[in-house]
Amino acid sequence: MSTKNIARHKPVTAHNTILPYAPERAVDESMQLTKRWLAWGVPGWLTVDLGETFWVGRWVVYPLTHAGWPQDYVVYSTDLRGSVDNPEPKTIMDSAGGRVDQQLRPPRKMRYAMLSFPRGMHCNPNLISIQDFQLFEAENPPYLTALSIENESLHPFFNPKKYSYNVDVPQSRTSIRVKPTALHSQAQIKVDGENVASGTYSQNIHLQQGDNVIPIEVTSADGQMEDTYMVHVTREGDQTAPSLNSIELRGPRSNVINYQPEFNPKHYTYRADVPNSYQSVSVTATAQESDVEIKINGRAVESGHRQEVDLHEGMNEIEIHVGHNDEASHYIMEVIREDV
Structure with missing residues (x-):
């Protein structure tokens, strides 16, 4: 498990706040008594935008007791929701009460991570307060570090966190080969359904005129995480065809x-x-x-x-x-x- 807290100082919003205990205080890793988030009204929520997608393997919520508050200053329960594209995640990925330090099995992919609170604290069920919220990426995520097409250029330039690319080839090009390189050497890779060793070219893939979609599936060594990169290859067609x-x-x-x-x-x-x-x-x-x-x-x-x-x-x-x-x-x- 990665030891880097990927939620630290990331943009954060909440259903409301009691100033000066702003939502930003929940992602600053501070355990000072005054460095907490405080809000009123239930159910409530706090959402962190990680900026890009991550495979999250562990989530941690520190209650106020971690900074020295009495035991009844702990929320009853907390749900973790996540989404890759919705700033208001609907899917509950895990739940816990009190202090939370749990692994997600299997890890879950998300950009937006929301803590939702059905009830408040034991001392006042209408108030919600936590000391800090942290997220950690899973081990051996199924990312590529490089992706290339033999004698052709990808658009846009490759980025491990971008999953769709375009390639334009002339009509004379009837096949291509794809070379994916995985972040972790034990990852399993399939190109157009066929196994390919990391850092090597795939088999020749036949191209029809027009659009050709080539999936590159990357699976972590433990089989718990899978990402799919898509390469859209457009082979020039008959110039006389209607468009x-x-x-x-x-x-x-x-x-x-x-x-x-x-x-x-x-x-x-x-x-x-x-x-x-x-x-x-x-x-x-x-x-x-x-x-x-x-x-x-x-x-x-x-x-x-x-x-x-x-x-x-x-x-x-x-x-x-x-x-x-x-x-x-x-x-x-x-x-x-x-x-x-």
């Missing part, structure tokens, strides 16, 4: 949904993240040419007209087909609806 001029996504009340990367007629895969409250999205595909056939998830739709698509929790793949038979372009919009 789109734009794709627009909208949610409830016609809210515009941003997606990545920015639209390009010759890029064929995109991704958007939406909250759990979005049970559907509308997709508007506009063709560059007139009188071409457009299908969204197999349904014919006129260029520039909206098509409603229902969403389930997790990954939703929306296929947009433009053209006829072999003279066609295929776009993929991956919409990830938050799990609760």
